[in-house]
Amino acid sequence: LASQEAVDKWMADGNSVDQQLGVLDRTRLWMSLRLLRGLDLKDFLRGSRHAYHVVSDLTRGCEWQALTPLVQPTCLEAMEQLGPSIELLPAEADESISIVSAVLSDARVLEPSQDVLPGTAHLDVRFSALQSLTMHDMQHGERHGVEPRLQESTWTFEGVVSPDAADDADAPTGWRVVDIAWQVWEVQQSQAAQKDYPGWPTHGP
Secondary structure, eight states: OOOHHHHHHHHHOTTTBOTTOOHHHHHHHHHHHHHOTTOOHHHHHHHHHHHHHHHHHHHHTTOHHHHTTTBOHHHHHHHHTTHHHHHTSOOOSOOOEEEEEEEEEEEEEOOOOSSSOTTEEEEEEEEEEEESSOHHHHHHTOOOOSSOEEEEEEEEEEEEOOGGGGTOTTOOOOOEEEEEEEEEEOBOSSSOTTSSSSOOBOOOO
16 A cells, blocks of 8 residues: 555645545545555656646647547547637637646546556546636637636546556556546636736636
8 A cells, every 4th residue: 555644645735636625535535545556646746737738739739649649549539529620720829828736636546457457547637727728719619818717627647556666767657648627717817916827717618
């Protein structure tokens, strides 16, 4: 099992684990993390941030072949259906993404089978990111203004967590995206000057 001390520390860290989870969800997540000996959560979350940028950029460019090693086939097939709508979007100079937070919201250890390696897990990361081009825009082929909006989404990553990973940096993980659930919020420009980003969500799409 993973160290109880390490898991307790992750669970108490607002930069690592979603602190808005209910008691039952937190208990289930704690138990799942105990089963994932070899997981370096900090390193995984850093990698998830990088994946967010890379997958978003490649999706905007409809570079489906480049996404093949990064996204599970069923998820990629669904993303490819956005292609015609994405091509309707006008090119903009600023399509930057600023990730406000990326925290673990759930973890599930899969049962080994003929097609599932031992140690395979699904880790859900809840992202909050400021971006002027959102998944909603890519789905509908229409940009709603150029001001950054807060996009909240949960990305499910699948990979293999091995006990050997703690001692072997080359131990395979194979993390890839298997699902994306998203929500877009409008952002006010003037009422949150005290924040590190230019606004706070007012309502959903």
